[in-house]
Structures are given as structure tokens and as C-alpha cells.
Amino acid sequence: MNYMKIGIISDTHFGHPRFEEDALKQGREGLLMLAERADVVLHAGDFFDVKVPSFNTLHSVISILTEFSKHKKPLIVARGNHERRSKDLVDSLKLLSSVGLLIYKNWEVVSFTKGGEKINVLVVGNVPDEDARGVINMAYQQNKHLLKDGFNILLIHQEVNEYSSLFNERYLSIGFLKSLDFDLVVNGHIHKRYISPDFIIPGSTVATKLSEEELNQPRGVVLYDTKTREAEEIILNQRKGIYISKRFSNAGIKEVNEFIVQEYSKNKRKYGNILMKIKLMGTLKEGLSPSDIIVPDMPYLFIDNQLNKARIDVKINELRELRDKKLSVKEFIEKKLVSYLNGKMKVLKPVELYDELLEKDVDDVLEGLI
Numbered sequence: 001m002n003y004m005k006i007g008i009i010s011d012t013h014f015g016h017p018r019f020e021e022d023a024l025k026q027g028r029e030g031l032l033m034l035a036e037r038a039d040v041v042l043h044a045g046d047f048f049d050v051k052v053p054s055f056n057t058l059h060s061v062i063s064i065l066t067e068f069s070k071h072k073k074p075l076i077v078a079r080g081n082h083e084r085r086s087k088d089l090v091d092s093l094k095l096l097s098s099v100g101l102l103i104y105k106n107w108e109v110v111s112f113t114k115g116g117e118k119i120n121v122l123v124v125g126n127v128p129d130e131d132a133r134g135v136i137n138m139a140y141q142q143n144k145h146l147l148k149d150g151f152n153i154l155l156i157h158q159e160v161n162e163y164s165s166l167f168n169e170r171y172l173s174i175g176f177l178k179s180l181d182f183d184l185v186v187n188g189h190i191h192k193r194y195i196s197p198d199f200i201i202p203g204s205t206v207a208t209k210l211s212e213e214e215l216n217q218p219r220g221v222v223l224y225d226t227k228t229r230e231a232e233e234i235i236l237n238q239r240k241g242i243y244i245s246k247r248f249s250n251a252g253i254k255e256v257n258e259f260i261v262q263e264y265s266k267n268k269r270k271y272g273n274i275l276m277k278i279k280l281m282g283t284l285k286e287g288l289s290p291s292d293i294i295v296p297d298m299p300y301l302f303i304d305n306q307l308n309k310a311r312i313d314v315k316i317n318e319l320r321e322l323r324d325k326k327l328s329v330k331e332f333i334e335k336k337l338v339s340y341l342n343g344k345m346k347v348l349k350p351v352e353l354y355d356e357l358l359e360k361d362v363d364d365v366l367e368g369l370i
């Protein structure tokens with residue numbers, strides 16, 4: 001009996017405004033690698049990053065797909081949330097499918113056979129996550145008769161509670177997806193890779209957010225064997241993502257700057273091309289503010305400056321408290337002064353001093369104290 005190799009890729013985000021070059025390079029490598037090794041390639045959505053890609057992006061993508069097409073392997077793409085446009089507008093995937101560079105389906109089963117093996121792919125493009133159960137179930141019921149013989153795959157682009165940081169009881173769950181009885185579910189949207197014999201999220205081929213999770217996971221694609229139900233991860237050549245967080249205590253500008261430059265240079269020497277995010281936390285010396293840190297201009301270096309955040313939060317909370325209690329400014333200062341002077345004055349109670357200061361000349365008040 002024959003079997004098939006399914007290439008699985010997702011979230012190439014071509015045309016990403018910040019990482020356009022990486023998206024093209026890594027997406028190209030992933031697609032062409034699968035074109036060579038797989039019998040059929042599935043793309044689980046967010047092919048493009050933007051709803052209306054620029055001519056430059058389209059030009060680059062068309063050249064990638066032209067190379068891909070030389071391998072004569074079908075490329076099936078589901079719509080991601082980034083491609084969703086209103087019904088009467090032609091979207092980027094429809095455009096590419098109209099010239100035969102990819103197969104773009106929605107609510108449809110596409111079938112392929114190789115030797116004695118048949119695979120059926122039900123494609124359901126992205127819908128609002130609250131509606132996903134209803135929509136996918138309806139698409140399944142309508143197309144069930146086409147899923148009788150062969151290896152059945154569901155290709156979607158949605159949140160799934162077990163793998164998402166957002167929980168919503170109306171979103172998809174593994175239990176729901178298993179109840180539909182597919183041999184394999186392939187999902188995009190979630191940029192972190194998860195692999196099991198019957199559920200695969202390949203993850204994105206490019207980091208689109210500078211989160212710790214996205215930076216610390218190497219990007220890749222998956223090659224799935226329908227016979228053994230084993231999935232091979234293929235890691236792409238890529239800029240090394242590095243996420244560092246550092247806590248300072250009463251630091252000066254120089255100390256912070258030196259840390260940034262040292263970490264960047266050290267990693268650049270070690271890995272070559274890097275994409276680095278440094279989160280700065282803790283406190284600066286009295287009198288310095290976070291905006292005093294001027295970040296050195298280095299390619300693919302991003303700084304999340306949270307210095308003095310605790311101090312700033314305390315101030316914000318005091319102001320919030322003031323607002324909540326609807327204290328007047330006068331009362332607020334009185335409270336601050338009382339808490340500051342409590343136990344430090346013998347002659348007057350802090351509250352009396354405050355009243356005197358409000359009504360009399362400061363010099364007269366001070367004279368009275370001596």
C-alpha cells in the first residue's frame with residue numbers, strides 16, 4: 001500500500017511590515033523544502049500579513065510560487081484572519097489561485113490520490129472564534145459524504161483553547177475537534193509549534209511579535225507521513241531570536257547602556273544574524289527617568305523599557321486612589337504630609353501645621369515653630 005507525505009506550513013506572514021525580509025526568506029525556504037519532499041503541501045493561513053499586499057510583496061511571492069510550481073505539487077491554502085476581506089472583494093489568495101499558483105478553497109473538500117492512497121482535505125477558512133464550532137460543524141456535516149474513504153484532514157486557522165493563552169468556552173477545543181473524527185487536524189493562527197499524531201500546529205515561519213515565546217522557539221515546517229502518522233520537524237535557517245530580561249537596582253545610564261551593548265555584541269558574535277529583545281526592569285538612580293535611556297541604534301535590537309515601572313505604578317496608584325476617593329488636591333496633600341511627618345514633629349500635629357501653612361505666611365509659621 002502506498003502512503004503520502006503531507007507538507008505542513010503556516011503563518012508565513014508575507015509582507016510583514018517589520019520583518020518582511022525574514023518572512024520572505026524563511027517562508028521561501030519552508031515552501032520549497034516541502035515542495036521537494038512532500039506529495040501535497042497544506043498552508044494553514046496567514047499566508048500574507050496584510051489584507052492588501054504591496055506590489056513588491058506580491059512580486060516576491062509570485063517568484064517563490066513560480067519556483068514552487070516547478071515541483072508540480074499541489075499547494076492548498078486556507079484563509080487566515082489576516083486575509084479575510086468582505087465577500088465582494090477579491091482577496092490576495094483568490095488572486096493567486098486565479099492564475100494557478102495555489103489552490104484556495106473554503107468549505108470544500110479537495111482530494112488527492114497517489115497509488116492506492118487517497119487523502120481528503122476539508123478546508124475551512126478563518127471565522128470569528130466565537131462562531132468556529134458552529135461553522136466548522138456545518139462545513140463538516142455538508143461535506144461528510146466526501147470523507148468516506150481515505151485519510152481525512154481538516155485544515156483550519158483558529159484559536160484552540162488548550163493551546164491558546166486566551167480561554168473562551170465558545171472557542172474550539174481538542175474535545176470538539178476530536179468529535180469530528182478526522183485522521184488529522186492541521187491548524188494555523190497559533191505561532192508556537194505543537195505536534196501530535198492527530199493534531200498539528202506547525203507554528204509561524206517568522207517571528208511576528210517580539211514575545212519571549214515567539215523569540216525563543218526556532219521557526220519550522222512539518223513533514224507528516226500518513227502511514228506511520230509521524231511528523232518530522234524541519235527547522236529553517238533563520239535569524240536567531242533572543243529574549244533577555246534584566247533587573248537593575250538604582251542603576252545609572254552608563255550601566256544600562258553597557259549592558260545592552262555587551263549582550264548584543266556577545267550574541268551577535270556567537271550567532272551572526274540575531275533578533276534580540278531586551279526587557280529592562282528594576283530601578284534607576286534617584287532623579288533619572290526611563291526616558292533618559294537612549295537605546296543604541298543596532299539592527300534588530302528592540303528594547304522594552306520598564307525601568308522605574310514599580311515607582312511609576314505607585315504614583316499612578318496614588319492618583320487612582322485620589323480619583324476613586326474623589327479627594328480634593330488639598331486633602332490629598334494633607335494626607336501625604338501627615339503620613340510623611342507622622343511621629344517626626346512634637347510642637348504641632350502635622351494636620352495643624354498644614355492648616356497653618358494654608359492660611360499664614362510660611363516664614364511666620366516657621367517662626368512659630370522655633
Ligand SMILES: [Mn+2]
Binds near residue numbers: 046189190
Ligand atoms: Mn498569524
